[in-house]
Amino acid sequence: MARPTDTRSRSSRGPRLDAPKGLRTSMLGSRSNRPSRDRFGRFTEFIARAMGTPWFLLGLTLFCIAWIAFNSFAPDRVRFDDAALGFTALTLVLSLQASYAAPLILLAQNRQDDRERVQIEQDRQRSERNLSDTEYLAREVVALRLLVKDMASKDFIRAELRSLLEDLEKRDSGSGDERADRGGDQRTGDRVAKGSRTA
Numbered sequence: 087m088a089r090p091t092d093t094r095s096r097s098s099r100g101p102r103l104d105a106p107k108g109l110r111t112s113m114l115g116s117r118s119n120r121p122s123r124d125r126f127g128r129f130t131e132f133i134a135r136a137m138g139t140p141w142f143l144l145g146l147t148l149f150c151i152a153w154i155a156f157n158s159f160a161p162d163r164v165r166f167d168d169a170a171l172g173f174t175a176l177t178l179v180l181s182l183q184a185s186y187a188a189p190l191i192l193l194a195q196n197r198q199d200d201r202e203r204v205q206i207e208q209d210r211q212r213s214e215r216n217l218s219d220t221e222y223l224a225r226e227v228v229a230l231r232l233l234v235k236d237m238a239s240k241d242f243i244r245a246e247l248r249s250l251l252e253d254l255e256k257r258d259s260g261s262g263d264e265r266a267d268r269g270g271d272q273r274t275g276d277r278v279a280k281g282s283r284t285a
Contacts, residue, residue, distance in 0.1 A: 127197045134194035
């Protein structure tokens with residue numbers, strides 16, 4: 087009687103080998119509690135891509151204009167950044183944005199470099215496979231050419247058959263002449279024998 091397998095004991099022993107790698111359970115437990123590096127990398131790429139668009143520059147410009155206009159023309163009691171101090175809060179906000187933007191852009195560039203490195207490696211492996219396949223096919227073509235060169239062509243076979251037929255015809259005509267000569271010699275011998283008998 088077969089025992090029912092316990093899925094908890096199987097997952098505690100190690101990763102399953104009958105499932106694709108992405109679907110295997112981790113030995114250290116579920117990874118859903120930990121933040122994904124890939125998710126953060128996609129987020130950095132999204133930020134870097136968004137910061138490189140004209141819409142981001144337009145939005146940042148409108149934000150700065152609205153900030154300066156509000157703190158310049160609004161009543162004194164609602165202003166939060168003084169123009170006399172050179173809009174210190176705006177400067178701090180823009181510095182904070184720049185200080186976070188630079189590392190996010192660098193992270194996105196690093197991810198792009200990693201992707202390009204993997205792509206270059208795959209292209210190199212693909213080109214090596216193509217080169218080896220091409221060399222194999224070239225060797226096969228050369229071998230086929232050599233085999234075809236060794237094979238007799240129709241013209242060669244016809245020429246050989248004609249020469250054989252000519253040889254056979256010569257042999258047949260030569261053997262017919264020999265037979266005729268032998269027959270003539272035999273007739274003269276018979277005449278000589280008859281003459282000797284009569285004498």
